[in-house]
Amino acid sequence: DAGITQSPRYKITETGRQVTLMCHQTWSHSYMFWYRQDLGHGLRLIYYSAAADITDKGEVPDGYVVSRSKTENFPLTLESATRSQTSVYFCASSEVPGQGTDTQYFGPGTRLTVL
């Protein structure tokens, strides 16, 4: 099915473990984004990617690593998970901003708990 998917939907891990969250989109959107959403905060940008092999930091990149070897995939890795990284993580995609269609479309989210 066309769209944007995330896996896993729920994950429980322990402090210090490495965790990878997957994101896959079938729209061939150039841009992809990773956000975290915590109570009392707006969505906060972790990393984004303008194209395959092009990534850049957002507002809260510390403790996270991303890669984008293929246009459709944008995995997010927590190298050594901490309790402060307990959150809901959303992946989003869009066409090139500023060229008419700037709307970001969101995946269903991954709820991550770090014990």
Add this chain to the structure above:
Amino acid sequence: GQNIDQPTEMTATEGAIVQINCTYQTSGFNGLFWYQQHAGEAPTFLSYNVLDGLEEKGRFSSFLSRSKGYSYLLLKELQMKDSASYLCAVMDSNYQLIWGAGTKLIIKP
């Protein structure tokens, strides 16, 4: 710094009209978005304003005043399914979205 302000929570009655306000201070402006987010779900796009004025889409309308750094989302003929959080976001000069914390709208019968 960049800032988006919107009320934390609002309550309205089924069938009524509610207006959710959003004020912003950002580095540049390339459009304002409203998203709806039901509990436990992803944000979904509702509306986009880049020029001053009112955009209407069925029961939902969104207004923008760039000179005042102000927008509102107007929901008419409220239904129970409109109970959700409404997120205001501004695209800044770097084409990044700056998000408000969201307004939780509670609809009562």
